[in-house]
Amino acid sequence: MATSHGVADSVASRDLGVSRRAERHLLDAGILHRPAAGVLVSTSAPDTWHQRALAAVRAPGRTVLSHGAAARLHGLDGFDRYDLVDVICKKGSWPQPPPRTITHHTRGLTPDDVTEVDGIPTLTVAATLTLLAPSAGLGPTAKALDSALRQGHTIAELSEVATRWRRRGRPGPPALLRLLDERDGRTLPRSWFQRLAKRLLQRTGLRFVDEYPVIDGRGNVLAELDLAEPRRRIGIECQSWRWHATPEAQHRDARRKGMLRRMGWEIVDVWWRDLEHPARVEAEIAHLVATRTVRADRPDLAG
Numbered sequence: 001m002a003t004s005h006g007v008a009d010s011v012a013s014r015d016l017g018v019s020r021r022a023e024r025h026l027l028d029a030g031i032l033h034r035p036a037a038g039v040l041v042s043t044s045a046p047d048t049w050h051q052r053a054l055a056a057v058r059a060p061g062r063t064v065l066s067h068g069a070a071a072r073l074h075g076l077d078g079f080d081r082y083d084l085v086d087v088i089c090k091k092g093s094w095p096q097p098p099p100r101t102i103t104h105h106t107r108g109l110t111p112d113d114v115t116e117v118d119g120i121p122t123l124t125v126a127a128t129l130t131l132l133a134p135s136a137g138l139g140p141t142a143k144a145l146d147s148a149l150r151q152g153h154t155i156a157e158l159s160e161v162a163t164r165w166r167r168r169g170r171p172g173p174p175a176l177l178r179l180l181d182e183r184d185g186r187t188l189p190r191s192w193f194q195r196l197a198k199r200l201l202q203r204t205g206l207r208f209v210d211e212y213p214v215i216d217g218r219g220n221v222l223a224e225l226d227l228a229e230p231r232r233r234i235g236i237e238c239q240s241w242r243w244h245a246t247p248e249a250q251h252r253d254a255r256r257k258g259m260l261r262r263m264g265w266e267i268v269d270v271w272w273r274d275l276e277h278p279a280r281v282e283a284e285i286a287h288l289v290a291t292r293t294v295r296a297d298r299p300d301l302a303g
Contacts, residue, residue, distance in 0.1 A: 004119050006045025007054045010038045035098040036060070049083060052098070054120050056085045061095020063087035064114050065122035066104055067135050073117045074125050077147035078140045088123065088131075104131075108165050125153055126161035133175035142179050155184050182239070182271055193226050193236070196278060200227075203282065204289045208236070214260060222259060226270070232292040233265045234285060266292065 001008050013023055023040070026032045032040045035052075036059035045051065053073070057063050064070075066088035071079040088104040089095050095103055113127040123131070125148050133141040148158070159180050166173040197208040212228035213221050214235070225235035257267055268284050 001040075001042045001045060005048060005051040005054050006042040007051055007058060008040045008042075009058050010040065013040060037096055039098070049085075050118060050120065053085050056087050056097040056101045057121050059095065059097045059101075061087075061089050061093050061097065063089040063093075063095045063097065063103070064109075065120055066128065067102070067132060070123045070128040071132060071136070071144050073120060073122050074128060075147075075151075076125070076128075076144035078143040079136075086135075106131075108167065108170075113161070124161070125151075126158045127165070129158060130162045130165045130176050131172040134171050138175060138179070141175065145176070145179055145183070149183065155180050196236070196281065197227055199278075199282060200285060204286060206232075206289060214263070214265065216259070216263070222263075223256065225267075229289070231294050232289060233263075233295065234288045234292065235260070235265050235267045236270060236281070236285065237267055239269045239271050264295070 010023065018026075023032070027034060030043055033043055035041055035055050038060060039055050039058045041051065041055055049072075053065055053069055057065055064087065065073055065085070067086035068079055068082045068084060069086040072082040084102055085097075085100070086102045086104060087095065087097055088106055088109060090109050091105045091107050093105070097103060113124055114121055115124045116122070122128075129141065129145055129148060132144065136144075145158070149155070159177065162173040162176045162180070166177070193210065197210065200206065200208055206229055208227045208229050210227060212225045212230065212235070214223045214225060214228075216222045223235070223237070226238055227236040228234065260267055266288055268281060268288070270281055274281050
């Protein structure tokens with residue numbers, strides 16, 4: 001118990017020669033308590049989150065730590081104060097974890113998806129991120145993903161696991177794959193911007209230009225905007241993780257956008273997550289169209 005967060009189980013106690021009668025005596029004396037069937041916890045050990053997590057997976061049902069709890073155990077950003085205990089097991093199992101444990105069921109769990117951290121069986125980082133978005137949200141999942149990449153996990157590794165888990169009715173894997181696309185430096189397909197331009201023409205009556213170059217006062221191309229409305233200097237750009245992965249990249253992007261703003265441009269960022277739900281982008285652009293002044297200079301002059 002001293003090396004396992006104060007947790008043991010009845011099977012281990014029998015192996016060590018502790019009879020059922022002796023175990024009952026220790027429970028009656030308050031030296032041990034039983035949070036779930038077959039699970040024993042030392043009352044002299046600190047009551048910690050790790051103790052609750054290990055007790056949950058030691059309970060009957062062959063579960064492993066998952067979701068936000070697994071993200072915390074792996075040290076992923078944004079989950080250091082996550083206080084719930086999530087466990088996952090195969091469908092058809094009937095786990096009996098302690099009270100206040102969140103139990104998830106799946107048909108996709110394989111031995112390759114399970115590792116051990118601090119003595120606690122848990123989903124691997126890849127499997128954790130694959131299932132995280134529906135319960136934690138896309139923003140926290142993106143933050144956790146970025147920290148996993150900084151830890152050394154690769155896009156290829158995470159993508160392979162998310163693809164393997166992808167099935168109808170599982171929203172987590174597609175969400176992670178979209179976030180990975182952002183971080184892989186991929187750009188949105190031109191057809192998507194063409195459809196967006198068509199919708200904006202129908203909504204605002206304005207024609208947006210494809211792949212519009214912005215040229216500074218020295219004749220250098222500062223940016224090539226995926227879509228632009230030059231008369232109002234509204235630009236639309238695909239964003240990716242490469243512009244945000246490091247402080248240096250963030251500083252470079254901020255400086256570039258600052259130069260565009262000094263030239264009168266307002267930039268709307270588009271992410272892969274907007275691919276299937278472009279309403280946010282459309283609303284932001286419609287607001288800019290309604291509030292920005294039409295410039296008197298020639299629209300074909302980018303600078």
